[in-house]
Amino acid sequence: MAPVRNSRVLFNSVPQGASHERTGYPVPGETLVTDHSQTIDLDNVSLDGGKVLAKVLAISVDPYLRGRMRAASKKSYSDAFKLGDPISNFAVVKVLRSDNPSYKPGQHLYGFADFAEYIVISEPSHWRVLPENSNVPWSVYVGVAGMPGKTAVYGWKEVAQAKKGETVYVSTAAGPVGSMVVQIAKAEGLKVIASAGQESKLDFLRQIGADVVFNYKTTDLATVLEEHGPIDIYWDHVGNKTLSTVLDHMNTFGRVVIIGAIASYNGQPDPIYNLATALWKRLTLRGFIVSDYEKKYADEFYATIPEKIAKGEFKYTETIVRSLDDAPQLVTDVQKGNNTGKAVIILADD
Structure with missing residues (x-):
């Protein structure tokens, strides 16, 4: 040939x-x-x-x-x-x-x-x-059966430390990582607040069970969190001003799982002026890289998650x-x- x-x-x-x-x-x-x-x-x-x-x-x-x-x-x-x-x-x-x-x-x-x-x-x-x-x-x-799904599953197991009845806010929640987190959280009995920037994405978040859904481009984040918080777990894909706002609405001993910072990937990052909030609320802020946990969780992931996807349990x-x-x-x-x-x-x- x-x-x-x-x-x-x-x-x-x-x-x-x-x-x-x-x-x-x-x-x-x-x-x-x-x-x-x-x-x-x-x-x-x-x-x-x-x-x-x-x-x-x-x-x-x-x-x-x-x-x-x-x-x-x-x-x-x-x-x-x-x-x-x-x-x-x-x-x-x-x-x-x-x-x-x-x-x-x-x-x-x-x-x-x-x-x-x-x-x-x-x-x-x-x-x-x-x-x-x-x-x-x-x-x-x-x-969702690869790296993004692993990020959601490994990060949830390792960092979120979720408890039934808690409240989680997931930013940019309609993506493959965020949507998996929404579905995992609902399956474990948490209240889920989820945001996205397009109506079609908001519809998807409603379909997968998010309790509170809003457009972060047109709705004030602080107002939503004031009404539906405080937040026990913040799943952060955004960074910048969004992180600052969420810190003010975290519950005592809350956990911030830092997965990404898309708001600063293509521009200068904004300073976080209220980091002292982490002190008096005794928050945990944890950066997460999925490859750190591949050996620990990969076999379990492949043994369970693809089957759930095939059955429609994860959309x-x-x-x-x-x-x-x-x-x-x-x-x-x-x-x-x-x-x-x-x-x-x-x-x-x-």
Whole structure:
């Protein structure tokens, strides 16, 4: 067989605004570009040393990717993307050829892949073999059955320390992490306050059982929390002024689970002036990175969560594109909140 095209999405430039590394949204066609120049010989590409050749089926697009679009000199918990190289994230792939006896053609794997049509996996032991008959679409394994779902489940177990009858506020709650938290909290008997910025997202939150739903763009947060609080658990995806407001409405011994800070990913962060509230209310503020707890919870997660999703016990929504040409725009849409639910690139159904 002749070599075939292997399109990729490349990191072309650091988003520009002011001098701060997180100022400015990614610009499709400038920050990220889709390159169609590479080819790959699927029959003859070398797999020596236990490598695996795979076709990429589904790639996750997540808010945290913005933090990797920075100068390499800026340090963070995840590596910066390298200029001129493909960007990467969690993906589901199908094995085409293998030089590793643990991975066979036809198997589906979950792991970290370049935004590309085909990849050669040099360390397949870092990948997880997915079940073939779970009745869960492959795209969902990068959503509520993947890293976002793990973030919700692991963070809830490890940090939230929830008790029946407590009140939780979930910001940007219609996304894959937030919506899982809403459903977990309702199943455990908590009162759930949830916010989103579009009417369709609010409808979804009502469908999955949130007790209080509001549009954070048009409704005053402090007024909602004053009426429906105090808050025992704040699941924070936003940071900035939202965090400041919630701190004033936390219950004594409340827990703040800091998952993200989307309000400052593309601009300067706002100072938190009322942090002393954490002292006199004896609050716990805890940053959470899902990879810290993979070994502790992953086996239990895969043994239980996909089955619940297949049965409809956990509901989800997706925004899907089917071409790497559309990937740069989808990355920007996620930063601006213009997607619904999980953003995913599906390159093939199998």
